[in-house]
Amino acid sequence: MALARRRGLDLESSRAPYRSFLGDLVALESALPPRAGRPHATVRRRLETSFNGVALSASSELVERLRALPYVAGVFPDDSVHATTTLAQSVKKIRADSLRKVFGVIGEGIDVSIVDTGIDYTHPALGGCFDPRAG
Secondary structure (H helix, E strand, C coil): CHHHHHCCCCHHHHCHHHHHHHHHHHHHHHHCCCECCECCEEEEEEECCCCCEEEEEECHHHHHHHHCCCCCCCCCCCCCCCCCCCHHHHHHHCCHHHHHHHHCCCCCCCCCCCCCCCCCCCCHHHCCCCCCCCC
């Protein structure tokens, strides 16, 4: 959306794949056998500002069908990641020390991408809230 807006493109047409996804999600889910009263998918969050996407809980059968849709760029786990204060703590937390020992890798030449879906500005680690007088 942000890219479409910056390029002066029609925002409604940039939402078309997203709207198709929502319709296809319903159709694909209804084509699967019932799961003892549980839905095959629950949309947890709709992402429509920076890019078209959803965070959802879904059965493995439905995930494979969604992954096969021609306009779906990727399907990834919606994991929570927590920052640590020191490199030594994070190395241990993600078990990178085990990788170093077993494979001798140290991360050189590795690219990492992070999609940040937001920040809880009321979190106590950030002082509980931003100063409302700050501009």
